[in-house]
Every structure is written in C-alpha cells, then in structure tokens.
Amino acid sequence: xxxxxxxxxxxxxLALGAQEAKAQxxxxxxxxxxxxxxxxxxxxxxxxxxxxxxxxGQAQIMFDDHVVAVGADYQYARPFSGxxxxxxxxxxxxxxxxxxxxxxxxxxxxxxxxxLEFKIPAAPIGFHADWKPDWRLNHGNDFDASTFSFGIxxxxx
Numbered sequence: 001x002x003x004x005x006x007x008x009x010x011x012x013x014l015a016l017g018a019q020e021a022k023a024q025x026x027x028x029x030x031x032x033x034x035x036x037x038x039x040x041x042x043x044x045x046x047x048x049x050x051x052x053x054x055x056x057g058q059a060q061i062m063f064d065d066h067v068v069a070v071g072a073d074y075q076y077a078r079p080f081s082g083x084x085x086x087x088x089x090x091x092x093x094x095x096x097x098x099x100x101x102x103x104x105x106x107x108x109x110x111x112x113x114x115x116l117e118f119k120i121p122a123a124p125i126g127f128h129a130d131w132k133p134d135w136r137l138n139h140g141n142d143f144d145a146s147t148f149s150f151g152i153x154x155x156x157x
Contacts, residue, residue: 027153030126032153037060038109038134039093041070041136046151054078071111085119089130098157110135112147124155 034046042061051057056075061068073093080086090113097107115130129150136142 004007029092029155029156031156032126032151034060034062034149034151035104036060036132036147036149038069038097038132038147042067044069046153047077048153056091058091058093066100067097073111073113075113077117085121085126087117088115089117090114095134105139107139110137110138117148119149119155126153126155127151128153 003019010105014113015034016135028050030048034042034044034047036042038042042062042064046058046060048056048058054076056077058073058075060071060073063069071093073091075089075091077087077089080088095107095109095111097109099105099107105109109151111132111134112146113130113132115125115128117126117128119126127150132147132149134147
C-alpha cells in the first residue's frame with residue numbers, strides 16, 4: 001500500500017509540474033497541414049506541443065501514393081529578438097515510412113531539422129519552413145540532404 005501511495009504522489013507531482021511548465025511556455029499547442037519532400041511528395045497533418053521553456057514536441061502523419069509516414073520530433077525553439085512572432089528551431093526526430101509499392105517496405109529514418117517559424121502576432125496562425133534531411137537507417141542506409149518541409153498551423157491555445 002505504501003508503494004501505491006508513493007507512486008500516486010509521484011505522478012501527481014509530475015502532473016502539476018508539467019502543468020506549470022506549460023503555463024510558462026511561450027508556444028502552446030498548434031495543429032496544421034504539412035508538406036514534406038522526402039520519399040515523394042508527402043502531405044499530412046502535424047501537431048506541435050510545448051514541453052516547457054524552449055522545448056517542443058511535434059508529431060505528424062503524412063501520405064502520398066503508396067506511402068504513409070509517421071514521425072515524432074523534438075525541437076529546441078528560440079525567438080529572434082526584435083522580430084515579433086519570428087523564431088528559429090533546431091531538433092531531431094524519427095520517422096517510419098510504410099511503402100506499398102509491390103514489395104511492402106518499412107523505412108526507418110532519423111530526421112535532423114533546422115528551421116524558421118512565424119506566428120502572426122494578431123492571429124492564431126503560424127507558418128514554418130525547415131531543412132529536414134532524411135537519414136534512412138535501413139534498406140540501403142541512405143542520407144538525403146535535399147529535403148525540406150513547410151506548413152501552416154492554427155494555434156489551439
């Protein structure tokens with residue numbers, strides 16, 4: 001019983017700490033559409049969530065002919081001083097691409113990224129553009145530095 005109570009207390013403290021971190025974050029949550037130039041021309045939905053301070057998490061699901069890609073990223077984001085709404089970010093993520101082109105492959109990739117993000121100060125709309133190389137770890141271990149992504153997001157809160 002003592003272990004259960006300690007576990008519940010630990011979860012409660014972590015939850016309160018997470019709520020406090022979210023309250024202090026300059027970027028909260030946003031959802032939008034994304035275009036990614038890897039593995040064809042992928043289009044999809046993207047969700048971004050602040051994890052407190054300059055830390056953000058992002059998830060996306062994208063589609064193309066015979067391709068479904070799912071990814072999750074960590075981003076470190078900072079604003080440019082003197083440029084309201086404009087900031088930069090750097091991060092890394094993982095992506096799984098499920099390809100059904102006759103031989104059914106699953107590509108596993110690391111996706112470093114460096115980008116710019118602009119949130120319109122008077123509206124809940126933001127844009128991003130980034131360089132997002134694709135380092136495939138299987139099926140040939142390929143590195144493609146020519147991939148970019150861009151998108152538009154609606155700020156939820």
